[in-house]
Amino acid sequence: xxxxxxxxxxxxxxxxxxxxxxxxxxxxxxxxxxxxxxxxxxxxxxxxxxxxxxxxxxxxxxxxxxxxxxxxxxxxxxxxxxxxxxxxxxxxxxxxxxxxxxxxxxxxxxxxxxxxxxxxxxxxxxxxxxxxxxxxxxxxxxxxx
Amino acid sequence: xxxxxxxxxxxxxxxxxxxxxxxxxxxxxxxxxxxxxxxxxxxxxxxxxxxxxxxxxxxxxxxxxxxxxxxxxxxxxxxxxxxxxxxxxxxxxxxxxxxxx
Numbered sequence: 001x002x003x004x005x006x007x008x009x010x011x012x013x014x015x016x017x018x019x020x021x022x023x024x025x026x027x028x029x030x031x032x033x034x035x036x037x038x039x040x041x042x043x044x045x046x047x048x049x050x051x052x053x054x055x056x057x058x059x060x061x062x063x064x065x066x067x068x069x070x071x072x073x074x075x076x077x078x079x080x081x082x083x084x085x086x087x088x089x090x091x092x093x094x095x096x097x098x099x100x101x102x103x104x105x106x107x108x109x110x111x112x113x114x115x116x117x118x119x120x121x122x123x124x125x126x127x128x129x130x131x132x133x134x135x136x137x138x139x140x141x142x143x144x145x
Numbered sequence: 146x147x148x149x150x151x152x153x154x155x156x157x158x159x160x161x162x163x164x165x166x167x168x169x170x171x172x173x174x175x176x177x178x179x180x181x182x183x184x185x186x187x188x189x190x191x192x193x194x195x196x197x198x199x200x201x202x203x204x205x206x207x208x209x210x211x212x213x214x215x216x217x218x219x220x221x222x223x224x225x226x227x228x229x230x231x232x233x234x235x236x237x238x239x240x241x242x243x244x245x246x
Contacts, residue, residue: 015166015167015168016168018166018167018168019164019166019168022164022166022198037228037229040198040229041229043198044198044200044229044233047166047198047200048200048201051166051167051200051202054167055167098237105205106170106174106202106205106206106208106209107201107202107205108201108202108204108205108208108237110201110204110236110237111201113201113236114200114201114233114236117232117236
């Protein structure tokens, strides 16, 4: 994978870091000059993935969340969010719209749906007891489009 | 997160400012529920004009307040939703449950 620029960032699974992750990603993306809508889509998808790590992966515990953002050729943005939490038993089920294991916390069960809708590609890899890695890609429109 | 609640022609309007995510939603939920249970408004408008970010945590927040208001005999409206917030709300079918303008 040819990488034009990259940032790696590790943060503890504190809910306040949902906003930190959005701020880091927004700052990094300035160089690619995304549209307001593209930036908003990516910030929202990142927020959902980091929230999943805080709420589900490290439920009742604390751990680290690794965030990688890459600018690739042809204005493609690559984002990886990795945790070493409890993992997902059934990824297919977890990705069903409105499925949630935390209804008491008013989780809507739409995190993965938002990531799918707002990004071009979403991949979820998980091993129960070992953690989850979410990768997302989005190609920004060129200024000639 | 700031909430500014005022009454306009008998309708309670809660103006929210800042970012709605899982981190801020907990406090927002507690403050809005306290108002709903205490004031029992017939109609509550959540004004999102000054919201600069909202993810799916906002859906849970709005759905939960809509449910509580219904139990208290009131109804909810969501006002001044920016286009990208409208997309998040529509993804959840919120436009079929709550009046969104």
